[in-house]
Amino acid sequence: MDASSFRHEPIFVEEILSLFPSSFHNKWMLDATFGAGGHTKAVLHRHPSFSIIAMDRDLSSIEWGVKNVKPHVPERSLHLIHANFHQYSHLMKHRFPVFLKGAGFDIIIVDLGVSSPQLDQAHRGFSFYRDGPLDMRMDRTQELSASDIVNSWNERELMDLFRSYGEIYTASSVVKAILRQRKYAPLRSTKELADLIVKKKGWRKKGVHPATPYFLALRLKVNNELEGLSDSLPGMIQSLNPMGRLFVLTFHSLEDRIVKNFFKQAHKVEGQNLTKKVILPCREEMRRNPRARSAKLRVFEKKGDQ
Numbered sequence: 455m456d457a458s459s460f461r462h463e464p465i466f467v468e469e470i471l472s473l474f475p476s477s478f479h480n481k482w483m484l485d486a487t488f489g490a491g492g493h494t495k496a497v498l499h500r501h502p503s504f505s506i507i508a509m510d511r512d513l514s515s516i517e518w519g520v521k522n523v524k525p526h527v528p529e530r531s532l533h534l535i536h537a538n539f540h541q542y543s544h545l546m547k548h549r550f551p552v553f554l555k556g557a558g559f560d561i562i563i564v565d566l567g568v569s570s571p572q573l574d575q576a577h578r579g580f581s582f583y584r585d586g587p588l589d590m591r592m593d594r595t596q597e598l599s600a601s602d603i604v605n606s607w608n609e610r611e612l613m614d615l616f617r618s619y620g621e622i623y624t625a626s627s628v629v630k631a632i633l634r635q636r637k638y639a640p641l642r643s644t645k646e647l648a649d650l651i652v653k654k655k656g657w658r659k660k661g662v663h664p665a666t667p668y669f670l671a672l673r674l675k676v677n678n679e680l681e682g683l684s685d686s687l688p689g690m691i692q693s694l695n696p697m698g699r700l701f702v703l704t705f706h707s708l709e710d711r712i713v714k715n716f717f718k719q720a721h722k723v724e725g726q727n728l729t730k731k732v733i734l735p736c737r738e739e740m741r742r743n744p745r746a747r748s749a750k751l752r753v754f755e756k757k758g759d760q
Contacts, residue, residue: 464489466703467496469751479557479697480557483506484563486686487510487539487563494508494523494527495523505533507550509536510536513595519532542689561698562698563703565703566683567749584644586644592677601642604672615675616667619672620668622671627654628668632650648663687712688716691724698755699754700753701751710750727754732752734750
């Protein structure tokens with residue numbers, strides 16, 4: 455993977471940096487979704503004395519970071535590991551201690567978006583704008599892919615998936631078309647599935663491809679994104695130092711609802727929700743980076759020492 459194929463503009467960089475705590479305990483940060491390293495690089499540029507554990511479930515992201523980011527940041531300030539933050543409890547017990555040595559994190563950043571490199575590489579199968587295999591696995595070592603779901607799940611399972619994960623309540627015609635098509639040949643490419651959806655649903659909302667919620671539902675299920683987020687948030691707050699802050703960037707309503715509700719429940723018990731009014735991208739950021747238009751940022755602060 456070369457640098458040109460891994461370009462990605464991080465979102466909310468200035469907003470995050472402006473909301474850093476006024477003082478730090480141990481100057482440790484976790485970038486739970488390294489991607490192309492945008493947030494990590496911005497933090498180390500502004501705070502070069504920080505030490506950062508950066509991880510990603512996508513091995514190609516970590517390999518790229520080792521070659522293209524690590525050589526350009528202060529020595530021993532960046533530790534890159536191939537891991538999924540969904541296993542947060544395991545990581546805190548078995549992988550982070552070798553770095554933290556009993557310390558906690560002052561900052562945790564979780565960017566739940568699919569990175570531009572993943573979207574832009576047709577062979578990853580995330581986008582209906584670039585024809586590729588129906589894959590959608592962020593961690594390519596796992597077995598379940600979008601093709602497995604589309605070609606083997608029964609009618610009720612597919613209907614439930616699109617309703618629960620895509621918030622689609624009129625998926626019947628698409629599901630029946632999938633079932634008919636796969637009797638003759640499996641659906642293997644993103645274009646095949648997208649064309650089938652367009653044929654059955656048509657273009658009803660200007661600028662929004664009719665396949666968008668179907669692809670979102672498949673991606674969320676393939677990568678266990680919603681369940682993993684719910685399971686990980688409590689451990690993240692527990693691992694923060696007093697007054698440490700957790701930043702979560704979401705890109706659709708299901709993710710944002712999980713974060714919003716969790717922060718609301720944790721408020722006053724574990725700390726305080728600093729973003730009762732969610733932070734949205736400014737007009738300039740949306741103009742510069744159209745993929746930022748659906749982003750939302752929420753921030754939680756751990757209680758101070760008693």
